[in-house]
Amino acid sequence: MAGAIIENMSTKKLVIVGLILLLFQAFSFMVGGLIAPSPTTAVHYLATKCVDSVKAHHQGKKWFMPWGPYQCDKIRDFDEAMAKRIEANNIVFAVHIPLPNKEMSPWFQFMLVILQFDIAFKMYNQIQEGAVATLDVGLAYRDSTLSKWTEMAHSVEKRKLNCNFTTTKTVENEGRYYECDLLPFMELGSVSHKYYLLNIRLPVSERKNLNVGIGEIKDIRLVGIHQNGGFTKVWFAMKTFLTPSILIIMIWYWRRITMMSRPPVLLEKVIFALGISMTFINIPVEWFSIGFDWTWMLLFGDIRQGVFYAMLLSFWIIFCGEHLMDQSERNRLSVYWKQVGPIVFGSFCLFIFDMCERGVQLTNPFYSIWASDVGTELAMAFIIVAGICACLYFLFLCFMVFQVFRNISGKRSSLPAMTKARRLHYEGLIFRFKFLMLVTLACAAMTVIFFIVSQVNEGHWHWGDYTVQVNSAFFTGIYGMWNLYVFALMFLYAPSHKRYGDEQSSAGTCYCGDQGGNSGEDIQLTTTITHVDGPTEVYKMMGKESQE
């Protein structure tokens, strides 16, 4: 990969390109910060306690509505149930999503529900060690307030209660609540219906040891999280805008490469692959989720992101490797198996983990890999392996960057002694490497900084009358940034096809005397340099010179 546009461009043009990219960058932050609302909303639900009084109803698959017309027989608390001699098995916790007078919408993209038990401490009815709650859950939907409920899913789920009581366990403190961990409850990959109804039972059976020793449950609280419709719209708009921009530059880039006399080198292919994976993320297939009930969209989104991350990480390794300047032949993917291997393996682990969690959720939305002990261990194993792979990768990367810098300083000292073509070749390599290094570090630092800010910050800042949604700005800004990164990469690292003539006219400085001697240099270079491209080498040299 010799003679990239970046080297042949004048500093002035480079600055202009940089400014334009910065402008787009600022724009993408502003879109998220000023137009979009916060990315997600959490809605609190308190389960209504319904009484399943008539057994016959139960057989006919009855759904219990917490409010509105045909609402169930409610009880306020369980003292009332005690007085009315209602058994635990006849109590149904009903939650209607959303709250009254609202409708869910496909723009919400996904919905996940968190479950929390309010369990009061009672001296003689404490939560036993390792208590597990067994929930008999049903989910139904309907699209108009008048129609019948249609069952979507039904399952018997187990959730481990991780509760602790922070004060001393004395009679004095009876009635205080345990502090329990949030329990993952449900995850829907698409919100294609307007109304959802959850019916939760906690069946008790001493014989089967079901729901025994789970303390005195006072309430069940749910938190429903979904993406904000406004954010989805802004996000889609951004994707729809970015797809053609990346696609066009990609086609342009590939045309340039095919126009050359030599076959494309590895680095050029990797940059192209990066472009493809970026486009893969960009293509706004999510538009279909508005019209179709595609629950796998969430999983698909994960896969797309995973592919891009893996590609980006591989690109960095290969880019470093191709700029090592240690005279050994690379230009083959197999040379990098040690570095790319961990990436592929780590991504594969995360993919398996994601399939186990979100893949199974396609059939059973209540499934959680964290609910069972085996599942938790398995999930942890996958994540730990992926973590090790990530560490391994970064060690390799750091080592490689270190090597490159070592070689650069080595080459620096010997540069003046080299022939012009060689010197320019190395200078070009060093310039390209340093430029990308700088940009990549800047992008990575931005990502990390914004990630930390969005984690620590409460989500929005007020500036006078303006509310800036920091989290949304983070998502759109970082997404825009990596798009611009890939865009700039394909644009600036595309092979330049300035010819002798162009070069001379644009160069400004005369090189007449030098050209004759070049052929000799070239021959010499082909033996030492990995992928030399005869003519490019020459004009590169001239371009470099012209910049100076």
Place this chain on the structure above:
Amino acid sequence: MTGLLNSQKEAFVDEVLCLVSLKLFTTPHYCRPLSMYLAKLSSVGSISDEETCEKLRGLIQRQVQICKRNVEVMEAVRRGAQLAIDECQYQFRNRRWNCSTLDTVPVFGKVITQGTREAAFVYAISAASVAFAVTRACSSGELEKCGCDRNVHGTSPEGFQWSGCSDNIAYGVAFSQSFVDVRERSKGQLSNRALMNLHNNEAGRKAILGHMRVECKCHGVSGSCEVKTCWKAMPPFRKVGNVIKEKFDGATEVEQRKVGTTKVLVPRNSQFKPHTDEDLVYLDPSPDFCEHDPRTPGMLGTVGRYCNKTSKAIDGCELMCCGRGFHTEEVEVVDRCSCKFHWCCYVKCKQCRKMVEMHTCR
């Protein structure tokens, strides 16, 4: 400076009250938590239509209007009042004044008609309980406006589908502010008692707002924290009660002073550091609550109260009985033991009898 802050606050919560003062009683700034009256209505049945609002004793005209406009909320307000009484009795179970209620209309009798610490507690806990109960009602879908109501500050104008609704707690607190505080506000010129009540009401609500638990869920790629959603969960009401009780123990005695044109409450002892918005304030020292006073309904005295012989604190026999001494008798207590429970509605116990020494105040 304080005066400025205070006036800003007043403008902010501009329709607030002292929970309840009654036409029944004569003193003009005779305020008692309104919810305390509502709680008494639990026997009346549900507050379901606008006409019931007229019949509620203890509401002032503006509250009746609010009631009519928000009939669906009143049921929650009533529940909140009950919650406040229960919590008050729990927190004060070991004190000379044990928050006992009367069957008469001002449920606490005349005990809280003076600006005492106890009155401060009752106002704070009632304002908090109304906010708490309304917020809960929102979450269970009983109310239709809640977080998406545009009358409540903090709502997104674009609506639920664009950006979701604001938290229910904002509605609960705003409702408590408008309904509970309107009593104090409606009288025009604020008396010092009204100022105290307003302050304590706000302190009660702050006890909830200041102890909201932030909970988060990560749900990015493979459940990573790349995407994280956080929300605020309301503390259990027992926790709110504990907080307000702590504020009760450290309440500041204040007096009214004029700063510029506004009246403010400042600590009577200038050595003390000024109270914050979360602290309770009171104007008058409390009586000792030792003797039954027939002229003061609710002043029951401590005769006949159980006490703890070994304790040196207020629940100990020495202090509880105000030095009058105590009876000791041995009583057979039937206790539940080796019980089997289900999570709800089922208890099977053996009865265990044991002899216990009980001490009662003379």
